[in-house]
Amino acid sequence: MIYDYLIIGAGLGGLSAGLNLVSKNKKTVILEKNSLPGGMTTTFKRGRFEFDTSLYDIYDYGTKDNIGTFQKLLKRFDLNLDTTVIPFNALVLDNENFNFEVKGNFEDFIFNIENVKKGSLPGLKEFIKITKEVHEALRIIENNQEPNEEEYPNFYKYLDKTTLDTLKDLKIPLVSIYILSYTWVDLGINLSKLNFIDFAEYIYKLIFKKDVILNTKSLSFTLKLVKKYQSGGGKIYYNSEVVNVTKKDNLFLVKTKDNLEYKAKNIIGDIFKRYFFKDLYTLEMKDVNKLENARSLSPNGIIVFLGLNKSCEELGLKNYKYYHYNTLNSDACIKTMNDLYHDTYEVVVPNVYNKEASPKNTTIVILKKTYYGDALNALDKTNYETLKTDIAQDLITKFENHFNIDIEEYIEEIEIATPLTILKYSGSVNGSLYGYSKKGYDASIHRLISYESEQIEGISFVGSSSVFGSNADNSFHSGIYVTDKLLNKGGSKNE
């Protein structure tokens, strides 16, 4: 059997690529090293709690009337997500006693910023307008065309600017910039390094397509994708870790750990390019390592999953998210974030909006702490359990003190994920949380415009490490984007 396409990894990018290929009658096989699909999007069970590892904010899905890209792409395959739209709901603190609560829709948020700092509004309104422009320009580029400079002047003006410089240029006061970008830690990069286009697109999705969450566990979604893929004739094999890829007579030969061999005309890696060329592909490739050597990694982190034996109401956990920063100034903050016991972290309480997140009268709390630098290289085999436990203990205590909420005495289940956990299950480079850093010349826009010129004959990459970056919508989108290009080779525009 010679497959048209062999996909390594059943993450969202691999699955969407598979769905697209079988819908065009391509003989496709997905090889997944774990025994379940999803990659970063999965669940694990401890006692009576089933923890989702991601999808606590789904961007670009939209609503029934205002469809986002993610939803539009799923509709192609008669698929959808069971979602709820959620408002902004976060409590944000920093060590300099700066604190604010974000509530309601984006407009409320903007007016609240104005309340904190008068005179912010004009700049913020201008910024929102620009996000729309950026979004439209990006869609044009995706379709292999070039946005007209007269129609999209701001897109060109800010194309290579950082978020901080742009927002300053729009005359938004510094304190308002900090509030506006209070989720920068989720983007994995500080404002003076974050390309403006990335930030604008992120905010565009939030404003215009809303933030939604799943009403089910993410595994029910990924298994639905698999079923659809299989019903179209796609093959998927689990416990199939690829260990070697080589090419002979224009055919790729793929070996798995269980000594099976697969043949395919094309390879799609829903794995990191770095690991593919470092650990799997045996032939020399011209220049392919240069890009990898040039790249830097996004932060890695410690994630603490707690199952508590009280409801979130009883515990006084009113907010969906809690952020604590050393300082709201991301550039200063990031410098403090390479100490094992630093005090910048975020917390999510899924039960606030999803009553099915855990059994009745229980709550799930997830605490996440990111590290810029190599602090977590302090982990080794012998201190692994104690060190990760100490970091988690410190994190829980900090959260209790900063937000004045007791959680420790209600812990029924606890699991601590480290970069090793993430590396093992998802294969994210160096166990990092957002893959490659979007620094400088490696922002999404740079990846997108360089897509064609960086193509390798017969080998493509999808998923969070590829063209659009991390997050579920981007991963899913990447699989479709890449396979559309492959399917339309020679032609220009799709659809």
Add this chain to the structure above:
Amino acid sequence: MNKIEALKNERQNIIKEYSNKKIPDTYLDKLSKSINNIQYVKIKEIIEETKDTKSFILTPDEEKSTYKLEPFKAGQYISLKMFIDDAYVTRAYSLSSSPKKSLNEYRITIKRVENGLVSNIMLDEVKVGDGLTISKPIGGFGYNKIRDEKNVIAIAGGSGITPFMSMAYAIYDGIDDYNLTIIYSVRTEADIIFKKEIETLNKKCKKVNILVTLTREEKEGYLTGHITKSMIEPYIKEFNTIFMCGPKEIYKTMNEILAEFNIPKKSVHFENFSIEYTPNMIETYDLKVILKNDFIITKCKSDETLLVSMEKAGIKAPSMCRVGTCGYCRSILLDGKIKMVGSSLKKAEAENDYFHPCVAYPESDIVIRLDI
């Protein structure tokens, strides 16, 4: 040149300057790769604990390139993997040694099971110097500094004492710090596993207190009878964490006792020790196992789990805990009716016909998909 082209060129020019050498592994890449999921060990020593129980001291088998063993947390187990005739079988055994020695030495303790395939071979045939294949240590049972209270009461029945010995040593060796009272129930004095070690630990470690109760005889120095409320009462403090490991009937009695002390469920942890199930009738059915590029047709029996039937057929079905907890054996039921005993399936797994062969008994002819 327009701005987009300029940006593209800028990226290309930066990348061009870098070396085309293969990227070396990062520290975390190396650490991740250094973890051995499969370990090869040699039996260094066999200790006869009681007439039907032996301990095995396992050390790295350097001839098979295992130089150091993987560290473990007190309470974890390993999965022993064996070929017996044509069958590939696994068994889960708690580690009973101190985590302090883990890099160089593990101890497992095995009690003879009547007609047990593995235990009888281990007790009768295996000798010092023999090699074994085991998994890395796994499992979430054991003390957790963040979750658990400082006052811990452990209830052990029979060979259920094994993880608690490791927990006691972790305290003795300064790895963990809490007060541990173990109440260990056995039939007679002759059935006590680790008798000498228990005496030594009681003498040498202030934070560990091991009490033995004999259910079938009265003897000085021991408690008498099954575990009761009054036996536990003296050790209950304001906040307690309870661990249990042993046959199912102990869990039942203990849950009733613990309810009287108002101990919340979150503070009670038990190791799934065994599965107990008896079908109404013993029937034999057809079993078809679809593998990645092959299928196997064999038989299964209503009083045997599907995992056991597959193992007997020589199928290398994955398994670890064998009690429905770890999820390692998950497979898809394509056709047929099964009875599952105490599986921890996720909701979406159940809705998509996933099941755990290690705790599934057939009630009809069966077709399953096993991705191995």
